[in-house]
Amino acid sequence: MLRKMLIVAAVATVAGTTACGASSTGSGGQTLRVGITDSPIDSLNPFVAQYVLPLSVMRNVYPYLVGYKGEQVGPDFASSWETSKDGTTMTFHLHPGAKWSDGQPLTSADAVWTIQTTLKFAKSSTAGLAFLLNGVTSASAPDDHTLVIKLAAPLSTAIAQFAMLPILPQHVYASAAAGDGSGLRRFANSAPVVSGGPFALSEYRKDEFLLLKRNANYYGQRPKVDAVGIRLYSSGDAMVSALRNNEIDQAKVVPATVVDKLKGDGKLRVSKVPSADVFVLGFNSNSAKPEHRELLDPRVRKAIASAINRPQLTATATVGTGTVIDTLLPPSIGGGWTATGVKLPAFDADGAGRQLDALGFKRGADGVRIANGHPMSYKVRFVAGERERQFESIRNDLGRIGVKLEAAPSDASSFVSAVHGPNDKYLDTDLFLNNWMSLYDPTLQLSVLSCGQLANLNDAGYCNKTYDGLLQRQATELDPAKRKAIVDQMQQILNDDLPWIPLYARAILDAHASEWDGFVTSPYTTDFLSTNAFAGVQRSG
């Protein structure tokens, strides 16, 4: 899932128009018109959707047991919860008397059905959500507003997992779950969607438009706007033009190139926050890789890391808006997860050259170093159209120390297959450029480089048993300080082995008309971990 999010995480805005001068919605009420670019909706089915925007829509449409306020998890549909002394039973107290948008009761039975059904078909149709129930064995409902979840063992990530699990209306989905459950994957979930969150999805036109109307039956605090209309743009220029011409009120993730221009417009406000989307230069770390085995040596990787001018690369690739990072957990996720003591070597091209000299990799006649009898000339795989500027910057830097890079672009669909190589054996690739979006809880991001994710999310073919052991330990360590120490240690291991050289986190740039306020930013293109984005938005002017 994250991999898709990453691929996609780019530009976003939502919009509507009043260009005709005809009557617009909002007679008395307020409709926020949002524009978003290049943020596709793969599906509105929670078992299928992988992209950020549909996940954000679901976050606003379905009830969730808990939700994020900032970086901390707080109550949502569950107003409180407690964990048993042995840490394996969690009891959630749900809002009593809640209803779905169609008037049907919204109770613990819906939560139990969602959890049990997801567990039941975890190996097939519900796999897309099943990872959120890692460590969960069963769910039960002693009464309508109490939910009991049993865990196999104490789980420090349980609450963070539940913060991403939508509770689905059993009366809508039950028929699709009949038989082998394959109907769940085919369920269209067409608008109007029976909703339980702050908004109800009342209209959706593919590639065009989404309309979220305030859900009158919502159990929580009602949003201030009556509706949020999200228009899907395919061009950032058109979106910005729409914002300037008052066809939309907010443009989400505007191109970095127009930010200065927008800042100069007195009628607009621009926000810039570092994203949780981390760009990395990855090494194929499979110890069985047959060629260019010098790249398996952490000393070579360190030399390459110090030869890359990351501040300059960041400035170039993000038009001056990104942030240089040193570990795969970016500071933007908060929670103190970023190991502050873990640093990549500072930029030092001469020093990098000396390190390679010391390893005996002398320059050949053409200036390219020779390692183990062959030139240090490598292919770098990346998704075409997205990474060219990064690649050029890195190629120039490494060219100075006698390491030659060659571009091997591919399209997004074949990129993963290309990096993993035939049968996911990790034999062909040398280097690759990728990006990964971290959640507030670091587990999923850390797990990408685990042995368990080989042939799946793990793009580096990296496998370190010590690291995997720590990954398990941090997930079961209930003491926050001890858990953080383990997570720090994991970041240090990655810094020693360097399967990835973290490069930078880009910025999320939003702009909105100045007569609106109450926007809450998040490190995600569209916030899929909380309902904060639209909850407090209102027209002030």
Next chain:
Amino acid sequence: MNRGLDLVLRRTAVALITIFCAISLNFLLFRVVPGDAVSNLARVPNSTVAQQQALRHEFGLDRSIGVQYVAYLRELVHGNLGRSFANGQPVSKNLGEALGNTLPMVLLGTVVAILAGIATGVLGAVRRGTRTDRALTVSSLTVYALPAQWVGLLLLFLLGGVFPSGGRVDEFLIEPSPWQHTVDVLWHMTLPSLVVGLTLFGQYALLTRTAMLETLAEDYVLTARAKGLSTLRIVRHHALRNAMLPISTLIALSLGSVVGGVVLIETVFSWPGIGRAIYSAVTSRDYPMLQGAFLVLTVVVVVCNYVSDLIYLRLDPRITV
């Protein structure tokens, strides 16, 4: 009559064979490129190899290409284009919506281009060698040479405040009457249609001018002049009718290609049509959508060709084989 019928049958057969070949090529083409729909769809955090296999099985991707091909043809004959891998919806529904959005926009632009192109071409031919002719020729050549997406961005920049910057309708109109809705759609269609129109206008104008110059030099036109007919009458009843032969062919051919060629224009104006549908299908390796979309495009091109053949047959009785 029999010869005419024979000719129609032949052309029909050729059209059907072309469509069949295109279907087969489309099927093969997307399967030889690396990566399939499952390679990304199945990469959820808990995914196992078995799960990826199960997904491949569900999509039928675990069968041999030959078996997949036969199954595809069988379903196609029954009018079933399959279901999109990406959103699980019938391809025909996805494509129907996209095509329904693209066609009116393209047709409006094309009609404008035809009318303006023919008028410009005729005027240029009649005023051959004058300043008017030179100005019209230069402007036709200029718009013919400009890339569509660039023209689109330029118009967006210049007219963004006057016309909507993108999208197909104003979603925030409350319960618009049919009339309001129509006006709204036309208003949103203006810029993208204008770009389509501009990109086609140049070639229509240039071809019309050339064809008109040829016919205006024919003996029968001279005869008509000698009979004292007015220029307008000569142009309308003698020259233009004969010049229409190549023009009608060009129109039919360009109609076919413009439907597939609007990808960039639709991207610039966020128009939810067939171009955007194809683009997103390519990026997610959505084979059923791709096959369906290319089938539609192929059929459109072949049908336009076919129609132009038939028109030719009707316009020019000399054509027999």
